Amino acid sequence: MSTPPSPPPGSSPALASQAEIDREIAAQYQSYVDSRAAGAPARQHPDRDYPPYRSSALRHPKQPLVSVGDPEDVELSGPVFGVTDVTALDSDLTRQHTGEPLGERLTVTGRVLDRDGRPVRGQLVEVWQANAAGRYAHQRDDHPAPLDPNFTGVGRCLTDDEGRYRFTTIKPGPYPWRNHRNAWRPAHIHFSLFGTAFTQRLVTQMYFPGDPLFPYDPILQSVTDDAARQRLVASYDHDLSVPEWSLGYRWDIVLDGPAATWMEEGRL
Amino acid sequence: MSPLPPTPSQTVGPFYGYALPFPTGGEIAPAGHPDTITVRGVVLDGAGQPIPDALLEIWQAGPDGDLTGRPGSMRRDPVTGGFLGRDGVDFTGFGRVATDADGGWVVRTLPPGPHRPGAAPYLSVCVFARGLLHHLFTRIYLPEHADALAADPVLGALPPERRATLLAERDHDRTYRFDIRLQGGDGGHEETVFLAFA
Ligand SMILES: [Fe+2]
Numbered sequence A: 001m002s003t004p005p006s007p008p009p010g011s012s013p014a015l016a017s018q019a020e021i022d023r024e025i026a027a028q029y030q031s032y033v034d035s036r037a038a039g040a041p042a043r044q045h046p047d048r049d050y051p052p053y054r055s056s057a058l059r060h061p062k063q064p065l066v067s068v069g070d071p072e073d074v075e076l077s078g079p080v081f082g083v084t085d086v087t088a089l090d091s092d093l094t095r096q097h098t099g100e101p102l103g104e105r106l107t108v109t110g111r112v113l114d115r116d117g118r119p120v121r122g123q124l125v126e127v128w129q130a131n132a133a134g135r136y137a138h139q140r141d142d143h144p145a146p147l148d149p150n151f152t153g154v155g156r157c158l159t160d161d162e163g164r165y166r167f168t169t170i171k172p173g174p175y176p177w178r179n180h181r182n183a184w185r186p187a188h189i190h191f192s193l194f195g196t197a198f199t200q201r202l203v204t205q206m207y208f209p210g211d212p213l214f215p216y217d218p219i220l221q222s223v224t225d226d227a228a229r230q231r232l233v234a235s236y237d238h239d240l241s242v243p244e245w246s247l248g249y250r251w252d253i254v255l256d257g258p259a260a261t262w263m264e265e266g267r268l
Numbered sequence B: 001m002s003p004l005p006p007t008p009s010q011t012v013g014p015f016y017g018y019a020l021p022f023p024t025g026g027e028i029a030p031a032g033h034p035d036t037i038t039v040r041g042v043v044l045d046g047a048g049q050p051i052p053d054a055l056l057e058i059w060q061a062g063p064d065g066d067l068t069g070r071p072g073s074m075r076r077d078p079v080t081g082g083f084l085g086r087d088g089v090d091f092t093g094f095g096r097v098a099t100d101a102d103g104g105w106v107v108r109t110l111p112p113g114p115h116r117p118g119a120a121p122y123l124s125v126c127v128f129a130r131g132l133l134h135h136l137f138t139r140i141y142l143p144e145h146a147d148a149l150a151a152d153p154v155l156g157a158l159p160p161e162r163r164a165t166l167l168a169e170r171d172h173d174r175t176y177r178f179d180i181r182l183q184g185g186d187g188g189h190e191e192t193v194f195l196a197f198a
Helices: A018-037 A226-230 B146-151 B160-166
Strands: A066-068 A105-114 A124-129 A154-158 A164-170 A175-177 A183-185 A188-193 A202-207 A247-250 A253-255 B037-044 B054-060 B094-098 B104-109 B122-129 B136-141 B169-172 B175-177 B195-197
Touching: A124 A164, A154 A164, A188 A253, A202 A253, B037 B122, B054 B104, B094 B104, B136 B160, B136 B195
Parallel strands: A066 B195, A105 A247, A105 A253, B037 B175
Antiparallel strands: A105 A164, A124 A154, A124 A188, A175 A183, A188 A202, B037 B104, B054 B094, B054 B122, B122 B136, B169 B175
């Protein structure tokens, strides 16, 4: 396809412009900065009600969450995974087909820690991502960029005794979406993580340093705290790059929520 | 040492479908187990519309109240790289299902037992969706165990209409219904109670 597609008839009558979204992002940011100046605690996660991300409008609860904190809550334990749940090839997204995928080959590695800095051992890490052209191997992704027959973009592994995970993949491309007119997602890899407690569950996205799309993206900007947002960006690590083979990125992950310290013994 | 700041959450987005769901994800009960119960429902947004791209995860105690869990929910085939499905014997306590085009979901599992003496058993549910920037936790309490439900501290602190959102409705024998409403709406439907863990 050589020309951009026209929008399907009857779709989204009034998409906001990027300038309108930028103003909304700036207003959300300012109100967070003001709240901090007035003594509010730092916000580590996105607010579920974040108007610049249009899909959040009808998909966030309006009632406050109900606090629970019984040490015997079921959620302080969690599912376990083992060597039967992964295969050796699952962590190498470039070797899941007969040919090599197109794109810039990467190693992405880091440690998964709990908030006390202890390694999260033997837990499942799942990743999924677009191909180098910014297209997902998903039927509902109708971005007119080529699919790559040698790239699915799904991986998983178990963390080792130091909490380390490691994937070989290719750099995903940025892609357009319909949050607003001319909306583009910065390149990212989706991550799903388990801790030793279900309360530590995390689904997030890893970004690449220096991406020019950061300020325009309401999903990344939904993390209004500057330091927290920076924690979603991997670092390029030249020592991880393999000569004449791949570029290295390091991204450490800290799981929130009470850890199942009382359950930890005997789980591995 | 002050605690490390956590990595922020981001939405699961619309395209997790070829990555996270796995065959037999909703078949938590060992195949053909006579005590199997079915729990089904829909996930709805603030306009009462079904959410076709939500993902639910279930974690629960076994029928004996045991919370140890077991690997093998998503067994993989080292020969083909595909999924083998569960082994049909072990109870892992974990399930994962995506909603269908009508926002519907279903899991077949064994009824959880009390995780401590006198506790009201429940299925813990973690909800992900496009449009949801940070997952949500809720609980499915089963309507049997009246005494334990009456003594449950979480249910006891809620007004009746809020409390009702955490109770599965018995449809018919061994089948329960549990709808999840991410947001209360003008249609008068009550928003599901979601939980935060201290
Ligand atoms: Fe994405």
